[in-house]
Amino acid sequence: MKHLLHIVLATLFFAIAFAPSSSAQRRITPVKNAATTTMSVNELSNDTAYINANRRARMTTHYTDDQGNIVYVDTITGEEWVDSVKTKAKKIMIYPLLESVTFGVNIWDPVMRLFGQKYGGAEVWGELSLHNRFKPIVEFGLGTASNTPDDGNFTYKSPLAPYARIGVNYNFLYNSTPDYQFFVGLRYGFSSFNFEVTDVTTDNSYWNEPETFNIPSQRANAGFFEFVLGLKVQLYKNFSAGWTIKYHSILHESKLENGSPWYIPGYGSRNGSITGSISLMYRIPLNKPKELTLKDIESTLPPVEPKTDDSDTGSTQPQAVEVGTTNSPAQPEQPSTEQ
């Protein structure tokens, strides 16, 4: 019985004594490096380039090159690379090239006549939307003027005359709905017209010879440019309204012996350099905007850096996990096939 007790105790002792020894054979020794750290937190743990990038972020210096790119230098390998995060991403054009055409009526002059403006007319315009971003535009109108200032000594008349403008707008909200736009634009305008100044009275008080005369009808041409800033909002379905504020200046005009015209159709009076427009418009969609795919979104991301050479990756490859005793080789030698 005593002998049996010794056998049981010896068995228990060996069981306890050898159990930890067996566990030690299975222990995995963690290797702390950039790759394994990344592996534990990121699904891209197998992407060597990504791992290298993380390491480089900690072990690099950088400078800015002539093109304004930030160039990082690996202080260990001497390798240089451009920070692709800082490079401009490719922009997606949601809206097709021929996105829509819009026709509008400019009601600025009728509105301004309510404020006492002595000239004006009617204007229509058409605009082609390219990617909802660039918008070539043509504007046609007829303008006339009749002005007898209260404190003036003349009557100015300019019969109905045509004018045209051509230009382009740039919509800042090009990837947003075309119903709402905020844009800048440039225009070149031209008009050929007549004007006359009648009932001119001069008070030559010293000689006591008051004079009345007319400046007969004269033909004139004028060209001008406009810088436009404006916005449009949807009113109902395809109907929209918008306004612009314009800075304009005369580029060229006829040289006339009897003076320059006060009113130029399409330009307005030459008194000021600021004017505007108020438009009601109707938009006709031509093509539907494309639906974004994952590929489209990926194409906007900065380009992925190509994998580097072996000398670089060699030092940062995750080390083999040791299994078994610390003296065991990491990888068993393959048997030679050569005889």
Next chain:
Amino acid sequence: MGKILTVILSAILAVVAITSCNTAGCLDNQNSVPLAGFYASESGSAITISALNIFGVGAPNDSLLLDSASSASQVYLPFRPAYQSVAFCIHYTDDDISSPAFNDTITFSYNAIPYFASEECGAMYYYDVTDIHTTTHLVDSVVMDNRLVTNTEIENIRIYFRTE
């Protein structure tokens, strides 16, 4: 709806701003009246004279453009648009030269050009001076650098007097 209201309000503000910003007013004259300055022929410098009367030949009531009672260095010489020339007489009031025989007469020949200047300044005549003639009792010479008389406020004519 809020965006539409914003557009309307901003458009009204733009209209008010534009209508209030575009009034310049007439910064020149509302007539083309040449301005003559007095100069010493010897030194060429501007002078102020108190002992002369200037009037237009044929002016109603012989009204004076410049009275000897006041000293002046410049005088306006209004032209006559209905005529192609105008003459101005200079009468010296100093005792020893107060005789009409010492009067000087300056005659300008010109073409009057109807001209529309601007909405604020209005319409008027410009004068393209073609010839200047003067007697030379005390006047040495009359000079115009720019023969076109406009409504710009500048001295168009220089009258040089013998000052010795």
